[in-house]
Amino acid sequence: MRTVCIIGVGMTMFGRFPQSNVIELGRTACLNAVRDAGVATKDIQVAYAGHARTGQLHNRECGVGQSILWELGISGIPVSSVGNFCSSGSTALREAWLAVGSGMYDMAFAIGVEKLTGREGKGRPLTSDGVELLTVMGFSPPVYFGNVLTRHMKEYGTTMEQLAMVAVKNRRNAGPNPRCQYKDPITVEEVIHSPVIVDPLTLLNCCPTTDGAAAAILCSKEVAGRYTNKPVEIAASALCSGPYEKCKDITSFGADRLAALNAYEYAGIGPEDIDLAEVHDCFTIAEIVHYEDFGFCKKGEGGRFVEEGMSGMEGKIPVSPSGGLMSRGHPIGATGLAQICESVWQLRGVAENQVRGAKVAFTHCAGGFQDTIELGDIQSSAVTILKRGW
Amino acid sequence: MRTVCIIGVGMTMFGRFPQSNVIELGRTACLNAVRDAGVATKDIQVAYAGHARTGQLHNRECGVGQSILWELGISGIPVSSVGNFCSSGSTALREAWLAVGSGMYDMAFAIGVEKLTGREGKGRPLTSDGVELLTVMGFSPPVYFGNVLTRHMKEYGTTMEQLAMVAVKNRRNAGPNPRCQYKDPITVEEVIHSPVIVDPLTLLNCCPTTDGAAAAILCSKEVAGRYTNKPVEIAASALCSGPYEKCKDITSFGADRLAALNAYEYAGIGPEDIDLAEVHDCFTIAEIVHYEDFGFCKKGEGGRFVEEGMSGMEGKIPVSPSGGLMSRGHPIGATGLAQICESVWQLRGVAENQVRGAKVAFTHCAGGFQDTIELGDIQSSAVTILKRGW
Numbered sequence: 001m002r003t004v005c006i007i008g009v010g011m012t013m014f015g016r017f018p019q020s021n022v023i024e025l026g027r028t029a030c031l032n033a034v035r036d037a038g039v040a041t042k043d044i045q046v047a048y049a050g051h052a053r054t055g056q057l058h059n060r061e062c063g064v065g066q067s068i069l070w071e072l073g074i075s076g077i078p079v080s081s082v083g084n085f086c087s088s089g090s091t092a093l094r095e096a097w098l099a100v101g102s103g104m105y106d107m108a109f110a111i112g113v114e115k116l117t118g119r120e121g122k123g124r125p126l127t128s129d130g131v132e133l134l135t136v137m138g139f140s141p142p143v144y145f146g147n148v149l150t151r152h153m154k155e156y157g158t159t160m161e162q163l164a165m166v167a168v169k170n171r172r173n174a175g176p177n178p179r180c181q182y183k184d185p186i187t188v189e190e191v192i193h194s195p196v197i198v199d200p201l202t203l204l205n206c207c208p209t210t211d212g213a214a215a216a217i218l219c220s221k222e223v224a225g226r227y228t229n230k231p232v233e234i235a236a237s238a239l240c241s242g243p244y245e246k247c248k249d250i251t252s253f254g255a256d257r258l259a260a261l262n263a264y265e266y267a268g269i270g271p272e273d274i275d276l277a278e279v280h281d282c283f284t285i286a287e288i289v290h291y292e293d294f295g296f297c298k299k300g301e302g303g304r305f306v307e308e309g310m311s312g313m314e315g316k317i318p319v320s321p322s323g324g325l326m327s328r329g330h331p332i333g334a335t336g337l338a339q340i341c342e343s344v345w346q347l348r349g350v351a352e353n354q355v356r357g358a359k360v361a362f363t364h365c366a367g368g369f370q371d372t373i374e375l376g377d378i379q380s381s382a383v384t385i386l387k388r389g390w
Numbered sequence: 391m392r393t394v395c396i397i398g399v400g401m402t403m404f405g406r407f408p409q410s411n412v413i414e415l416g417r418t419a420c421l422n423a424v425r426d427a428g429v430a431t432k433d434i435q436v437a438y439a440g441h442a443r444t445g446q447l448h449n450r451e452c453g454v455g456q457s458i459l460w461e462l463g464i465s466g467i468p469v470s471s472v473g474n475f476c477s478s479g480s481t482a483l484r485e486a487w488l489a490v491g492s493g494m495y496d497m498a499f500a501i502g503v504e505k506l507t508g509r510e511g512k513g514r515p516l517t518s519d520g521v522e523l524l525t526v527m528g529f530s531p532p533v534y535f536g537n538v539l540t541r542h543m544k545e546y547g548t549t550m551e552q553l554a555m556v557a558v559k560n561r562r563n564a565g566p567n568p569r570c571q572y573k574d575p576i577t578v579e580e581v582i583h584s585p586v587i588v589d590p591l592t593l594l595n596c597c598p599t600t601d602g603a604a605a606a607i608l609c610s611k612e613v614a615g616r617y618t619n620k621p622v623e624i625a626a627s628a629l630c631s632g633p634y635e636k637c638k639d640i641t642s643f644g645a646d647r648l649a650a651l652n653a654y655e656y657a658g659i660g661p662e663d664i665d666l667a668e669v670h671d672c673f674t675i676a677e678i679v680h681y682e683d684f685g686f687c688k689k690g691e692g693g694r695f696v697e698e699g700m701s702g703m704e705g706k707i708p709v710s711p712s713g714g715l716m717s718r719g720h721p722i723g724a725t726g727l728a729q730i731c732e733s734v735w736q737l738r739g740v741a742e743n744q745v746r747g748a749k750v751a752f753t754h755c756a757g758g759f760q761d762t763i764e765l766g767d768i769q770s771s772a773v774t775i776l777k778r779g780w
Binding site for chain 1: 467
């Protein structure tokens with residue numbers, strides 16, 4: 001498959017916009033991406049729109065991409081909706097990557113959008129799809145990650161202070177980033193003493209409720225040269241469903257390990273080559289588990305990794321330099337492409353919270369739970385590795 | 391892009407199965423496809439699940455493919471949900487085609503599934519997504535096609551008898567097909583005098599409410615040779631969003647014309663080469679418009695085309711030899727892949743209602759309405775052309 005580059009990215013502010021709908025949010029992100037790429041809208045040949053829960057939010061499950069693009073004067077081209085829980089945006093990017101990589105299309109739009117506010121009285125409560133009986137019985141993502149945390153503390157001596165350091169670091173990273181929902185600094189004490197959501201997870205250990213959209217324009221490497229001298233290459237885009245091991249260790253996610261392994265192998269890149277990572281820090285404990293699952297540190301050492309500043313801006317691998325889901329917010333389908341936007345800006349050297357000399361960026365989204373929670377793994381994990389194409 | 395073949399297909403009976411869920415339906419269709427292809431499930435490397443409205447029906451919008459495949463022992467591979475209104479199944483096929491065509495994967499699963507019964511008290515009424523204000527004001531697909539019909543009658547002299555002949559023909563075709571929801575023959579008189587849904591559209595001019603699933607296994611032409619000496623080639627898979635012309639002629643669909651044009655061009659095949667067509671006969675008038683939009687006959691001559699038997703089993707192009715949506719039923723996301731199943735059987739020469747010597751099959755699904763109905767076009771049209779690969 002031929003090499004595919006990103007030549008333009010755009011996103012909205014992330015925050016609570018109860019008066020906006022997904023089409024307006026998507027239009028803003030797409031327009032920003034078109035301007036960033038400097039392409040004519042007529043040159044875009046195919047598009048994918050990632051969204052996970054829009055059906056309950058805007059009275060539609062299909063046609064989101066068509067409606068967004070029509071407002072930009074783009075019609076007639078193939079447009080599809082893709083959904084994959086919290087990886088929906090990453091899946092849109094991946095399908096655009098395959099479409100251009102195949103040689104069928106030279107330029108593609110990947111769009112991610114979600115609206116989580118303004119749901120009052122509409123549809124069922126927000127929890128992961130695919131977990132029906134267990135939701136009725138009280139299962140929800142915070143419950144699951146609360147269990148992961150308890151186990152991680154017991155097995156590896158991870159502390160609430162280490163957890164809080166993830167939140168503090170990500171909030172500090174968010175400071176200069178205008179697109180983040182929360183930018184004010186917080187302290188370890190504040191995180192630990194914020195209201196308990198699922199013991200021992202407190203409020204500031206959880207990502208917030210957010211609306212937003214993000215988009216990227218992809219093209220073949222050859223075409224990229226016509227528009228920019230700083231094309232960002234997609235070195236790998238791996239997507240895995242859960243391997244669903246029985247009696248598994250809940251402090252590690254098989255789908256994440258597999259997706260990272262596939263991405264490293266395809267890109268010919270290892271954790272030692274990564275200059276920054278935007279991971280799926282939906283909860284602070286998730287970020288700690290991700291350090292371990294992606295080989296940033298050894299198993300069980302995630303707590304120390306953050307405590308010793310290894311994931312900080314001057315550390316071994318700066319993680320969530322944008323502020324992450326914890327500070328930017330997590331509009332489900334938009335997150336994967338927001339990570340791509342932030343990483344592209346890092347590689348171009350123009351991020352507000354810039355990692356010096358960043359050449360390789362690692363991004364990750366994951367979500368969904370298998371019906372049979374005994375199998376205990378996520379249904380979808382996406383890892384994308386970007387690198388400078390110049 | 392390299393040539394992609396279909397080596398296995400499978401579907402469920404189509405009908406009303408209020409006690410079944412989408413996962414059970416999907417599992418049956420997939421298992422049938424695996425058996426038909428004679429592949430090992432571990433050889434399947436990527437999967438796409440098409441479904442349009444499952445969110446309201448089974449408490450999930452994502453993870454349908456993952457859950458179906460897990461029950462077949464398939465996990466760890468990339469699995470995505472794709473949605474595109476009534477073209478959702480066709481879109482799943484198309485993404486699988488791109489994934490294999492790109493060279494990234496050798497074998498892919500395309501799955502389509504939907505459940506339309508058992509919706510009582512769950513979610514909003516069944517109408518096309520993307521039409522919010524107009525739905526509140528009374529818009530629905532039968533209203534739209536009722537208008538199309540009235541206009542077609544006025545412009546071209548199309549008669550209720552000609553309309554009814556589509557329903558009668560498709561029901562006759564369904565007779566020997568055990569997978570159809572309705573198989574008993576009907577008469578022109580019965581169609582005309584069935585209850586009025588939207589004047590002048592009567593009940594037997596509309597497709598029924600149906601549950602079902604269908605699936606196909608795709609692989610590269612090279613790999614296909616290991617499993618079968620009758621691989622069916624995907625000669626083209628075109629997908630178009632609506633061109634949304636202003637003040638357009640409502641007796642023709644721009645997205646359909648564009649998708650067919652793109653497919654003919656890519657395949658190097660014209661209407662004169664087609665041995666059979668499975669079109670989106672959601673209403674009898676739709677099938678008549680499709681004859682014209684796809685170049686099976688001249689504009690305005692669709693009524694005469696069916697009256698003169700040109701779309702009959704012994705005609706110029708047998709249309710809906712399987713029974714079509716009118717008789718098989720229309721579980722939204724499943725329909726595109728059901729058309730693929732029926733067409734593969736036709737090309738292999740083993741269909742219950744066989745078109746003699748069929749070498750090239752044309753399939754078509756379309757759906758969705760743009761918010762601004764003034765623009766009056768569908769949001770998604772998919773045309774797939776299959777041909778014998780031997």
